[in-house]
Amino acid sequence: MSDDSHIVLPDPKPSTEPGLSRRAFLRGVGATTAAAAAVTTAIPELNAEAVSTVKGIRQAVIQTEINGKTYRLAIKSHWTLLDVLRRELNLTGTKKTCDRASCGACTVLLDGKPVYACSLLALDADKRKITTIEGLSDGETLHPIQEAFIREDALQCGFCTPGMIMSSKTLLDQNPRPNVAEVKEALAGNICRCAAYHKIVKAVTLVKA
């Protein structure tokens, strides 16, 4: 396993399409500039200082409780909790999709509160309790939220489902009978690309404790 397996270096050169005239290129840019301006983040070119920061990655040992088991884990300082769960512990129920705190598919509970595991350094999980989707069921017996998602057919591809269920768990722990508005608010940080929202919200309101 490479130490820097998930460091992606940006290519600073803009891509050019053969045969695309400058006029046609600018016309295309003009049509998309407004939308792009809202979402584009400037990527600085790498310099010697940045490279030396990458080389300065440190080793660390953390102790954390994951799904009721205590782990001592040797990690690198730049590893995210998501990569440690999936890659080091094979807890692949937590999904990696956007990997940039936008979709909620990687939601786990940190001391009972939902967090995006893709955006939390594993170092920050030291001496904390983590619950992942694997920690909800009791052996072959599914958690009532999982049962409700199945009963209400509240998924299509299922990629958002673990994150939806973890966010729902926090809500239901605090409010066992949420109304539709409360469920929508609790799941606001979770995106479903299949747009199964109606059934997801219904399932959460119908969880049998």
Ligand code: FES
């Ligand atoms: S994978 Fe973490 S928020 Fe999308």
Ligand code: FES
């Ligand atoms: S069921 Fe496909 S992303 Fe939600």
